[in-house]
Amino acid sequence: MNLPxxxxxxxxxxxxxxxxxxxxxxxxxxxxxxxxxxFKPAGExxxxxxxxxxxxPSLDSFRRVFGQQEFGRYFLNSLVVAGSVVIASxxxxxxxxxxxxxxxxxxxxxxxxxxxxxxxxxVEALTIPLFFLMRDAGQLNTLGSLxxxxxxxxxxxxxxxxxGFVKAVPEALEEAAYxxxxxxxxxxxxxxxxxxxxxxxxxxxxSFISAWNDFLFAKSFIISDTSQSxxxxxxxVFYKPDDPDWGGVMAAxxxxxxxxxVFFVLVQRRLVSGLGGAVKD
Amino acid sequence: MSDSAxxxxxxxxxxxxxxxxxxxxxxxxxxxxxxxxxxxxxGRPGPRRGVSGGSPRAGGGWTPWLYLAPALVVLGxxxxxxxxxxxxxxxxxxxxxxxxxxxxxxxxxxxNYAELFGDPRFWxxxxxxxxxxxxxxxxxLAVGCALAVLLTRVRAVPRLALMLAxxxxxxxxxxxxxxxxxFLFDPDFGPVNRVxxxxxxxWTYGRLxxxxxxxxxxVWCSFxxxxxxxxxxxxxxxxxxxxxxxxDGASQWRVWRSVxxxxxxxxxxxxxxxxxxxxxxxxxxxxVMTNGGGIAGQNMVLNVYAYQQAFASSQYGLGSAxxxxxxxxxxxxxxxxxxxxxxxxxxx
Numbered sequence: 001m002n003l004p005x006x007x008x009x010x011x012x013x014x015x016x017x018x019x020x021x022x023x024x025x026x027x028x029x030x031x032x033x034x035x036x037x038x039f040k041p042a043g044e045x046x047x048x049x050x051x052x053x054x055x056x057p058s059l060d061s062f063r064r065v066f067g068q069q070e071f072g073r074y075f076l077n078s079l080v081v082a083g084s085v086v087i088a089s090x091x092x093x094x095x096x097x098x099x100x101x102x103x104x105x106x107x108x109x110x111x112x113x114x115x116x117x118x119x120x121x122x123v124e125a126l127t128i129p130l131f132f133l134m135r136d137a138g139q140l141n142t143l144g145s146l147x148x149x150x151x152x153x154x155x156x157x158x159x160x161x162x163x164g165f166v167k168a169v170p171e172a173l174e175e176a177a178y179x180x181x182x183x184x185x186x187x188x189x190x191x192x193x194x195x196x197x198x199x200x201x202x203x204x205x206x207s208f209i210s211a212w213n214d215f216l217f218a219k220s221f222i223i224s225d226t227s228q229s230x231x232x233x234x235x236x237v238f239y240k241p242d243d244p245d246w247g248g249v250m251a252a253x254x255x256x257x258x259x260x261x262v263f264f265v266l267v268q269r270r271l272v273s274g275l276g277g278a279v280k281d
Numbered sequence: 282m283s284d285s286a287x288x289x290x291x292x293x294x295x296x297x298x299x300x301x302x303x304x305x306x307x308x309x310x311x312x313x314x315x316x317x318x319x320x321x322x323x324g325r326p327g328p329r330r331g332v333s334g335g336s337p338r339a340g341g342g343w344t345p346w347l348y349l350a351p352a353l354v355v356l357g358x359x360x361x362x363x364x365x366x367x368x369x370x371x372x373x374x375x376x377x378x379x380x381x382x383x384x385x386x387x388x389x390x391x392x393n394y395a396e397l398f399g400d401p402r403f404w405x406x407x408x409x410x411x412x413x414x415x416x417x418x419x420x421x422l423a424v425g426c427a428l429a430v431l432l433t434r435v436r437a438v439p440r441l442a443l444m445l446a447x448x449x450x451x452x453x454x455x456x457x458x459x460x461x462x463x464f465l466f467d468p469d470f471g472p473v474n475r476v477x478x479x480x481x482x483x484w485t486y487g488r489l490x491x492x493x494x495x496x497x498x499x500v501w502c503s504f505x506x507x508x509x510x511x512x513x514x515x516x517x518x519x520x521x522x523x524x525x526x527x528x529d530g531a532s533q534w535r536v537w538r539s540v541x542x543x544x545x546x547x548x549x550x551x552x553x554x555x556x557x558x559x560x561x562x563x564x565x566x567x568x569v570m571t572n573g574g575g576i577a578g579q580n581m582v583l584n585v586y587a588y589q590q591a592f593a594s595s596q597y598g599l600g601s602a603x604x605x606x607x608x609x610x611x612x613x614x615x616x617x618x619x620x621x622x623x624x625x626x627x628x629x
Contacts, residue, residue, distance in 0.1 A: 020431055020439035028446035030501065031453065034461045035470065050472045059399040077362060092351045101349035113347070113619065117358060120615040122562045124584040125604030128591045129366035130359070152359035155352055184344060213454040213567045222594060236569075239460055247465055253457035264452045 018257035027179060037250035038062065045247045061247035065238070065255065068248075073227060074234040074244070075255070078212060084194055084266045085150045086204045092151070093158035094166075094200060098192065100159070101166045102174070108248040123149075127220050134221055141225035146217050154207035163208075166192070167201025205267045209260060292527045350424035352536045365607070371615035380597065393601035393602040405604070408583040413492055417560035420500045422553060422611075427508025448457065455502070462498040485571055488579040495566050495580070503559060507552045514548040515541065554618040558611060564588070 013237055037045055041058040044051070065071055080192045120155075126149075136147040169192060215232045222228050233257060238248035349406055378384040397403050428447075432440050453461075466473050468481040485491045518541060526536045542549075564584045572582040574589060579591070583603060591600025 013436075016434040017429060017436065017439040020435045020443050023428065023431075024442040024446040026440070027443070027501070030451045030458070030461045030465060031454050033465060034457070037464065046470055048469065048475075050470060050475055052472070081397055092355060095348040096352035099345035103345035105345050108345075116381045117612070117615055120558055120618075121364065122584065122604070123359060124562060124564045125587060125607050126363045126367060127359075127588065128597055128601050128604060129363040129372060131592075132366065132370075133359075133363060148355075148420055149359050151358065152355050155356060159352065189499070207453070209452070210609065213565075215456050215568070216588070220588075234436045235456060235460065239569075246467070246470060249460050250464065253460055253499070257453050257457050260454060261449065264448060 002036060025142065031257070034250050034253050037246060038254045041148060042247055054127045061151075061251035062255075064248050065251045068234065068237060071234055071252075074229050074231050077143060078231040078256075079259075081150070081214070082208050082211040084143075084207050085154060088147075089151045089154045089158050089207045092198075093155055093162050093203065094193065094196060096155070096159045097162035097166045097196075099123070099190065101163050114200050115156040115159050127216060129185045130217075131220055139221075141222055141228050143228055146211070146214060146230065147220040149177055149217060150207070150211040150214060151223075154210055157206060158203045161203045162196065162199055165196050165203075169195050175240045180212050201267055205263055208263055212256075212260060222271070282376045303480050313395060320321065320571065367601050367604050367608070370598055371605050375596075375601070377595035379382050380595070388600065397602050397606070406581045406583060406586045407606075409492075409580075413496070413582060414557065414560040414563070415504075416492075417496055417499045418553065418556045418564070420548075421503045421507055421556050421560070424500055425504040426549075426554070428504065428508045429511035429515060432508070433515055444509075447508055451500050451505035453502060455565040456569060458498055458502050459566050462494065462501070463570055466494055486576065490577050491571050491580050495563075495570050498566055498570065499560065499563060503556065507556065510548055510552050511545065513547035514545050518544050550618075550621050554614065554621075557614055561607075561611060561614075 033134070036052070036054060038061050039057040039059070040054045040061075041056050042060060044056075045055055045061075100112055130149055131140075134140050139145040139148070171190065171197075174187060177191055182191070214230065218230045218233050220222070222230075223232070226233075235249065235252040236250055238245040372389060372391070373379075374387045374389050374392070379386045428443065433441060435443075450458075463485075465471050465606075466484045468474060468483045474480065474482060484494045489588060522544075524538060526540050531539070562584060563582060567574065567580060567582055567585050568588075573583040574585045578586075578589070584607065587600045587603035587607065590596045590603060
C-alpha cells in the first residue's frame, strides 16, 4: 500500500531516508566489525586505538582457527547435525502437515493446538531429562544426542508453518490425480511434495539455524569426547574470559556465521520463485 | 478463512524451537524469511488460494494417522516423555550420589519446591528474569515497530539497505552475536568505549550494565523479526482505507491510532507473544556474555539458574523444579495466546 506518502513533505522524507541509512549502518556494524577484526593483524586487534579499517589484512586469525586441532572436524560435525535435522524434520513435518490439512479426522484440532503449545516448551528446561535419556540410550558424546532433540524441537513449528503451504495446493489437483489413477502415495510424493518443496525449504531455514546454533546441548551432551564437538564449542576455545584471543574468536565467529547468511539468502530466492510458479491452477 | 489461517501459518508460528534465539535462534526462529512468507500470508489476499485451497477431505481412515506416526513418535519420545521425566525428577532427591547409583533415589514430594520457594535467591532470579524479559520485549517491539513504519516512508534503496542489515543481524547465531557484542564493548580493545570516551569501563562488571549489554544484543538480533512482520502487515492495509481516512480529515496520529492499530492488532499479538516467549527463555546470550551468570551469579535468569543447579552443582532435582516453574509460566503465556487467537476467529 502507500502510506499517505503524498503528504510526507520532501524534507521529511529525506530525513527519514537519512535515518534509515544511518540505522542500517548501525545494525550492520557488529557484523562488519566481526569480519574486519577477523582480518586484522594481531597488533591491530589488541590495540587501544581500534580503527574501523585495516591497511594490512591478514589471514593469521583464520590460520589459527583452522590450525586448532580438528576445527575442520567440528565444522563437519555441525554440518552433519544441521543437515540431518533439516532433512529428517522436513520429511516428517511434510507428512504430518499433509495429514492435518488434507484429512478430516477426530482429534485433528486437538493435535493442532498441541503442536502450537509444543512450540512454547522451553527447550533449555528439558536439558536435564534429555541428558539422562541420552545417557541411558548410550547416546552421550555422539552427534545423535544433538540431532534427535533438535528434530523434535523443530517439528511443531515446521508442521505449523507448512500447513499453509500444503493448504495452498488446490483440492482440484488432488481429485484430478486420483481420477487419472494415481495412488495416494504417488500423489503424495510425485505431485504434492514438489509443489510444497519451496515451503519446505523456507521452513528448513529455521530447523537449520536452531541446530547450527545449538550451544546448550553441545555443551551438556558432548562431555568427554571432543571429536564430537560442534562449532559453538570450538569458538569458545578461543574465548577465555580472562584473556580472550579476540582475533581467533572473530575469525571463528565469521566462519560460523557465513553459512547461515548464505542459507538465508538462498532460501529467500527459492521462496520467491517457488511461490510465484508452484501453484497455478 | 484460509487467508487468516495462512497468515498465522506464516506469522503466528514462528516459535523458535530453541530459545536461544534469544532470539536468534530465535531470530532465526523468527517467522519466515524476511518479507516473503509474511508478505504472502498477510499481504496478498489471494482469492484463488482461499477458494480452491482446500478444505480437508473427510475420511481417509487410517491414512492420516499413518502420516502422523513419525511426528508423533518423535515428539512423544523427545518432548512429551522428557517433560514427564522433568516433572518426576523434580519430586526426587536427585544429586550426584543418586546419579552414580551410590544412594537410592528418595521421593521428596514437594521438598525441592519448598526449598526453592524458601530461597530468597530464587525469588531474586525470578524477579530479574521477568524484568529482563519485559525490558527486552518492550525494546524489541518499540524498535521493530518504529523501523517498520520508517520502512514505509522511504524509497527502495534505503529500504533495501535496512532490510539487508536486519537480515544479517537476524541470521547471526546467538553464540557469535554474543562474542561480537562483547568485543565491541570490550574495555581494552573495543571501539564503543573509545568513541564514548569511557576509558576502560567494564560493562560486564556491574549488574545493571551487564544486563543492559545483553539486552542490546538480544534486541539487535530479535527486532528484525518484528520489523519485517509488522512491515508486511502495514503493506497489507489497503491504500483506499488510509486515503479515505485522510480525506475525512483524520490526522496522521489519528490514522495510526484508529485505523492502522486495529488492523495490525492480530500481527502485534503474534509478535508480542513470540517475543515474550523467546526473551523469557534467553540462555546463550546470558551464559556467554556474562560467563555463566555474571559475577557471583548477579546476572542469572531462570534458565541459567536451572542449568547451573543441575550441571554445575549436581542438584538435578532442584534444577528440574526450576525447569517446571519456567514451563508453567510459559504455558500460562501460551494459554493467553491461544485465547487471543481464538478471539480473532482463527480457524485451526
